[in-house]
Amino acid sequence: MTAGAPPAIGNLDYGARFGFDVLHRDPASRARVGRLRTPHGTIETPNFIFCATKASIKGVSPQQMREARTDIILSNTYHLMIQPGADVVAALGGLHRFMGWDGPMLTDSGGFQIFSMGHGSVADEIKGRRSQPRERTLTRVSEKGAEFRSYLDGSKLFLSPETSIDIQRKLGADLVVQLDECTPFHVDRDYTARSMALSHRWGDRSLAEFARGGGMSANGEPQALYGIIQGGVYPDLRRESAEYTRGRPFFGTAVGGSLGASKEQMYEVVAMCMPYVHPDRPVHLLGIGGIADVFAGVRLGIDTFDCVSPTRIARHGWALAPGAPGERLNLRNARFRSDPGPVEPGCDCATCRTWSRGYLHHLLRAGELLGPTLISIHNVAVMNRLMRDVRAALADGTLDALEARWVAA
Incomplete structure (x- = not known):
C-alpha cells in the first residue's frame, strides 16, 4: 500500500553540500556505519544529536560541547518561535552565529512540542511513560495547522507547515523537519489513520514551501528536509507512512509519533518502519536516546538519535x-x-x-x-x-x- 502520487513540487536537488554514504553494513542486522555531509561539517553515523532546545545546552557552553567531542546538536522551532522569535535569530545571523556553534545543526518542526504540551500527558505516552496530565495549551487542529497558546503569556499562536518551514529557514539549521501531528498512545486506530494522513498532507505542503524558498536559509545557506513517519502502533499504518516518506523528495527520514507503552513496544514500532524506509537516506529516531535504546535502535537501522536525557539527568545528580x-x-x-x-x-x-x-x-x-x-x-x-x-x-x-x-x- 502506497500513499498517493507526490505533488508537483519541483525537483529538490540537495547538491554537493549534503550527502549520506553508507560505508559498512552489519550482516547480522540492519545496522550500518555512514557519513552524513552538511554545509557545517561531516559527521560519522550512528551518532547522537544533543538538545540545545532554546539555542543552549543547559549548563554547558558550545566550547565545552566541542571539547567533549560533540559532532551535532539540535534546537527547537516551537520554543524559539515563542522566545526570542525567529526574526530576532535571523537578524543576529542565524542559530550558528547566534549561539556560537559552528558545527552541523538540526531543528525540529515544533509539532511534537505543540501536541505534547497541548495534550498534557501525551509527551509521556508517546515515549512510553505515564504521568499526571498537565494543563492543555493546544486549542485547535485543522487542515490549515495548529492553534495554541504561548506558555509565556497565553497569547494565541498558529503554526502551519508553511510557517514551520519559514521559521526553520530563519533559524538557519542545516537539517530541518516537516510539520506533523504527534498522536498520543491512547487514541484509537481511526484517529491515528486520519492524523497520519493529515501529517502526509502537511509533509507535501512542507516540501512545497521548502522548494519555494529554494532550499535555502534566510542567510543564504543550503538546507535539507526530513520527512516524518507516523502511524502509531499499527504495522499497516507505519508501513504506509514509511512508504510515503520514501516516495517523496525528502533528504532524510525521521521516525516519530507514538512509540507504544513500553520499551519493548517502542522497539517493535520502530522495527515496523525500517523495512520500508528509503535505503539510501539517513534515518533519525526522534526523542529517544538512552544507552540501551542506542544499541536496540542501531540494530534496527537508526543512524541518529536525539534525547534531552544526558544533561537533564545531570541536573538531578x-x-x-x-x-x-x-x-x-x-x-x-x-x-x-x-x-x-x-x-x-x-x-x-x-x-x-x-x-x-x-x-x-x-x-x-x-x-x-x-x-x-x-x-x-x-x-x-x-x-x-x-x-x-x-x-x-x-x-x-x-x-x-x-x-x-x-x-x-
Whole structure:
C-alpha cells in the first residue's frame, strides 16, 4: 500500500553540500556505519544529536560541547518561535552565529512540542511513560495547522507547515523537519489513520514551501528536509507512512509519533518502519536516546538519535556510568561523600580528569550550579564515546560484546 502520487513540487536537488554514504553494513542486522555531509561539517553515523532546545545546552557552553567531542546538536522551532522569535535569530545571523556553534545543526518542526504540551500527558505516552496530565495549551487542529497558546503569556499562536518551514529557514539549521501531528498512545486506530494522513498532507505542503524558498536559509545557506513517519502502533499504518516518506523528495527520514507503552513496544514500532524506509537516506529516531535504546535502535537501522536525557539527568545528580545498574550513578548518594575517585575510571573527559566523586557530591548537596555542569560534561562525553565505540564495533563485528560492557545485565 502506497500513499498517493507526490505533488508537483519541483525537483529538490540537495547538491554537493549534503550527502549520506553508507560505508559498512552489519550482516547480522540492519545496522550500518555512514557519513552524513552538511554545509557545517561531516559527521560519522550512528551518532547522537544533543538538545540545545532554546539555542543552549543547559549548563554547558558550545566550547565545552566541542571539547567533549560533540559532532551535532539540535534546537527547537516551537520554543524559539515563542522566545526570542525567529526574526530576532535571523537578524543576529542565524542559530550558528547566534549561539556560537559552528558545527552541523538540526531543528525540529515544533509539532511534537505543540501536541505534547497541548495534550498534557501525551509527551509521556508517546515515549512510553505515564504521568499526571498537565494543563492543555493546544486549542485547535485543522487542515490549515495548529492553534495554541504561548506558555509565556497565553497569547494565541498558529503554526502551519508553511510557517514551520519559514521559521526553520530563519533559524538557519542545516537539517530541518516537516510539520506533523504527534498522536498520543491512547487514541484509537481511526484517529491515528486520519492524523497520519493529515501529517502526509502537511509533509507535501512542507516540501512545497521548502522548494519555494529554494532550499535555502534566510542567510543564504543550503538546507535539507526530513520527512516524518507516523502511524502509531499499527504495522499497516507505519508501513504506509514509511512508504510515503520514501516516495517523496525528502533528504532524510525521521521516525516519530507514538512509540507504544513500553520499551519493548517502542522497539517493535520502530522495527515496523525500517523495512520500508528509503535505503539510501539517513534515518533519525526522534526523542529517544538512552544507552540501551542506542544499541536496540542501531540494530534496527537508526543512524541518529536525539534525547534531552544526558544533561537533564545531570541536573538531578545522575552521571552516566557504563555497566552500572541503569547505566548511571546517583552522585547525591551519601556513599560518594568522601570518594576520591573520578566519576568513571578511565574516562578522559574534563570532569573525570580533574574532579572527584566526592567533590561533585559536595557541589550537588551545596546547590552549586557547577555540579550539574560538570556532570553534564561527563554525560555528553560518555554519549559521544558510546557512539564512537558503536561505530568501531560495527566495523569489526563486535557489537554484542560492546553492549555487554555498556549495558547492565
